[in-house]
Amino acid sequence: MRLAFEEKGADYLLATRDEHGNVAPVLLKKGDEPGTLRVDVPYQMAMILTKVNKFVKEGKIAVVARRCDERAIAELVKRDLLDQSRLNLIGLACSAEQVKECRCTDPCPSVVDFGECAEPSGDDASVARLLDMSLSDRLGFWIAQFRKCNKCFGCTLNCPVCFCDECLLEDKTFTPEKGIPPGLAFHLIRAIHLADKCVECGECERSCPVDIPLLSLRKMVSQDMKELFDYVSGDSERRSPLLTTLEGDPMEDDANVC
């Protein structure tokens, strides 16, 4: 992995390695002692990259990125939040087990430097089960799930494509609940804000301490985006349909609106 510096000509490497008996994200500079680098623990590197990028203003950063990171980075680049020319992606293919956990339909990075591409997962059984329910059963299911929420904001903070400085979810106008759990609107607002950028990485579900099946909700919204607009987020070329006119022309200059 040291080759990343020489082959790809990067100044920094964002990866994960062993530290204090744990696996830690690490930003290495050229010439730093690498330690024992690891690729098996699924940190969402795109999220860590956005945080690091705020402070590292110069030089090229090589990032160990899985397919979902790659797609998240594409969304961020489109919105001028990352500079593609300063990035080098080191492609990491997810293990079959990880693909299964995320019910991932697109697991293979465009360039594979590490690992072997696993078969994409088929239809998501948990989404199918939810869609089979009657409306009232489905509402009951989600209410029971959302009731567990203790508003840690983990789903937002760990999300690679959540980028607003001032989060609407912290605004009492829309989530007026005092204390926890926040109500239904909290989760719906988050779902719609991510509609045109969620890359289904599943980090929200993984970091939810109370196991709310957030990825299923995201997948259902993505399905709607596909049906309504034939759009799949993570597309590096196409502008979000929510930011274009009905004819598909760009609507606003500031494409990085939430």
Next chain:
Amino acid sequence: MSVDHILTTCPYCGTGCNFFLQVANRRVVGVVPCKTDETSKGSLCIKGYNAHAFVNHPDRLTHPMVKKGGQLTETTWDEAIGKIVSELKRVASAYGTDSIMVLASAKCTNEENYLFQKLARMAIGTNNVDHCARLCHASTVAGLLQSFGSGAMTNTIPEFENADCVLVTGSNTLEAHPLIGARVLKAKEKGAKVVVVDPRDTPLSRVATMSLRQQSGTDVAWINGMINVIISEGLHDKEFVDSRTSGFDELREVVRGYPPEKVEEIAGIPKDDLVKAARIYASAEKAMIAYAMGITQHSNGTNLVRALANLAMITGNVGRESTGVNPLRGQCNVQGACDAGALPNLYPGYQSVEDDETHAKFEKAWGGKLPGKKGMTLTCAFNQALTGDVKAMLIFGENPMMSDPDTGHVEAAISKLEFLAVVDIFPTETAKLADVVLPAACYAEKDGTFTATDRAIRAVRKAADPPGDARPDWKIACDLGKKLGSEGFEFESPEQIMVEMAAVAPIYGGVDYARIEREMVRWPCPTKDHPGTKVLHTESFKIGKGVFAPVEHTPPAEETSEDFPFILTTGRNLFHFHTGTMTRRSVKLQREAPNPYVEVNPVDARALGISDDASVRVSSRRGSITLSARVTPWIRPGTIFIPFHYVEAAANRLTNNALDPIAQIPEFKVCAASVEKA
């Protein structure tokens, strides 16, 4: 330019989550959860995610200050330390060393607390050292010590996931220990039954299998009631009771006086619900009890803890995985501060100061004379300050002006002191009254260890330099010790302190920094090759047989009256921590819960003509505060709840400092109060 990720331990509750502090150019800028950490597993709560927010706050204390002409003015370390040393010496020679009180801190590391108690015992010469465990789990330490022989959580946090039944009482787990609450929910997803007994409807009770709402201060009644149901239906574990416990017959006699009908009368829990809950708990293969302040902060707190221990032992739920009696400790290192001996009656590792052999052992280890008689507790110290028996206090990282009951009383006590020195990171309400204030480093600016509620010893690592002249508490304690003329304070690093602590406290015997780097060690861990202990009391109790305590229901110290018709109970909310020193300086946390409030049931609100958000005055026999009403069905009619984080309406102006006779813990959870429109 560099961005580092430093693995450290959360400074808030006692769960002991590890996370990475993100550090850009030596400045702490963010928090990233650690996916491989056994406790947090890549999740955190809102406080954890905001644990970096107060570190660079402009209010941080940066220079030592000494009171001159009634004003705290900046000065040098030499002058400030010199002043403390000369004042302590003066007070000691004028009134004796026992007129000095040292308050250690559950926010400081094990190493620092070890030094604080050594400072009190060796350098000053008094056992008057205590810390805020007196206000939270003193009754646990006392109660479980008598019942089991060890005052700590019997099992570990990850075990919650595999329990068949979790009985939660007096704990708002999802708000106060979010990640433990999350584990309880995981257990429920796997099919476990969760029973919550609490006078408030908490976020956890709303998703629980069963939720019982008892009248505040009637806990012995319902616990005895459950034991009675279990024994009379023959659901108790006869083999366990026969082989591992003593005192069963006396217990049976006492609980016979608590039939379900009577419990309903006392505690207001419907009798069928009580029977059902008792059956759920007793018939589970592995049942855990989790409790917190709702049990301990009563004037009969020790009895309550013992009653819970009775319940666990009667059903054989001790000494196996996913069982036990589990006090959830509320501060990042309150467990460690107790372990390190910051208690007036115990040396490090829970060794009695009045035991001659132990006393001799410590005199030999530390190379000096030690006081033989046990010291006074924190609550007692403020009473004694008022009577003039305590003349000087040295407070490390505590804020008794907010945290102790009956603030008016504390204020009067402090004003009678001849000398008060405070070491803290922020200008707290207590620091404002001090003669000398020293600036300390916060958790992100020093190395050390915290001991989590489940006895896991977790590393704290330095991520940034302290602001201005601030120094870590261990250095301050070393300086004070040396200047007071004592030996044994020549430490160069926290690691060296741990070496000494491991040598004198057998439960930490096998602990060293190299091990903590590699693995999660839980005490007792007597030797280097000992793996640490997950479940306590597996083969036998530390005192041989577990002791049943036949305890009777006693009413709370203060009952409601015509003038004060409501029961006031206090506690935390999710977004703030204790006296708010840190969380109220964290923008996002402050935004979530910016103002003090009192929870009132809609029935009471209607009778009083109060609407939601109306300004109300809440009074008790000791004082009154004005704050806004939060009308909510989640609280029992007749009971009101105030979180104690807010200085502008400090709940502890109202609370009662009636003490438990054994543990000397104050009754924060029950006092009589009135509510009126302001």
Next chain:
Amino acid sequence: MNEFNPNILAFCCNWCSYAGADLAGVNRLQMPPNVNVVRVMCSASVKPEYIFKAVSQGIDGVLVLGCHIGDCHYLTGNHRTAKRIPLAARLLGKVGIDPRRVRLDWVSAAEGEKFQQVVTEFVEDVKKLGPNPMKEVRF
């Protein structure tokens, strides 16, 4: 039993639909009285957040009315509305709230009668759906 009278929120754009509603009033067209009109500058300023907040607090139906496509005072404001409101309605369906509780339509300043017709239809539709289940939910 009392007949169910739905509580309905109608967001009307300032330039067309609100004027249309006004015209319906001036012409004394008969309409069910269940609708509370909220005047907004453009249908595009009706963020999905508003709808979610209304629905999660128990409003039975939300009507979003704007200028016809091509007539937007802000040129393409209603293009945005046309895309995001259906998405928001579908999302409600995904968590178990009937998407028919949200309706998007275009009413110009001259279409007093259309306003009457849309409102009447929507109130009937929502009546058939029954009360918003969120009314009974306490988190």
